[in-house]
Amino acid sequence: MKSSNIQSTQDWMDFVKEKKSARFKAESAKFKSMKKRQLPHTCSRKGYTRLAEDMCNGSDQLSNATNDQVVNNIATNPIGTSPPSINDNNTLRKCTLLDWGGTGEVVAEGRWSSNDPKVTVHHVPLGPHAVRVYMDLPKKSNAILWRPNS
Numbered sequence: 001m002k003s004s005n006i007q008s009t010q011d012w013m014d015f016v017k018e019k020k021s022a023r024f025k026a027e028s029a030k031f032k033s034m035k036k037r038q039l040p041h042t043c044s045r046k047g048y049t050r051l052a053e054d055m056c057n058g059s060d061q062l063s064n065a066t067n068d069q070v071v072n073n074i075a076t077n078p079i080g081t082s083p084p085s086i087n088d089n090n091t092l093r094k095c096t097l098l099d100w101g102g103t104g105e106v107v108a109e110g111r112w113s114s115n116d117p118k119v120t121v122h123h124v125p126l127g128p129h130a131v132r133v134y135m136d137l138p139k140k141s142n143a144i145l146w147r148p149n150s
Contacts (some may be wrong), residue, residue: 095109095110120130
């Protein structure tokens with residue numbers, strides 16, 4: 001099965017002799033074993049040495065884990081998600097919305113969003129002395145709500 005780029009029979013015989021030599025077979029086996037041990041390419045900041053160490057440590061933990069532990073780990077840490085790295089202090093605070101007429105009756109429960117006068121609500125700036133809230137639980141359906149006029 002001679003390749004088309006080899007012109008003479010002598011060149012072909014030299015090529016076959018080279019590929020069957022002990023030196024070539026040893027070198028080929030060396031590169032095959034290197035290829036088997038090669039790590040998959042990742043664009044990690046850790047580099048290959050630390051990545052290899054982490055993968056080895058992780059495989060020891062996986063081999064000792066029971067099926068229930070693996071399922072629990074997947075359920076609590078889904079693949080593709082990571083724990084938040086930034087402490088989010090912008091969580092919306094809970095609040096109660098009182099009747100606008102001044103009776104003190106709670107008409108809804110919600111979350112405080114902003115009291116910035118420049119924030120828009122339905123494309124209208126909020127303005128001074130107003131607060132944007134998200135209503136979670138209405139308690140009185142016929143309550144009158146204040147809103148800025150456009």
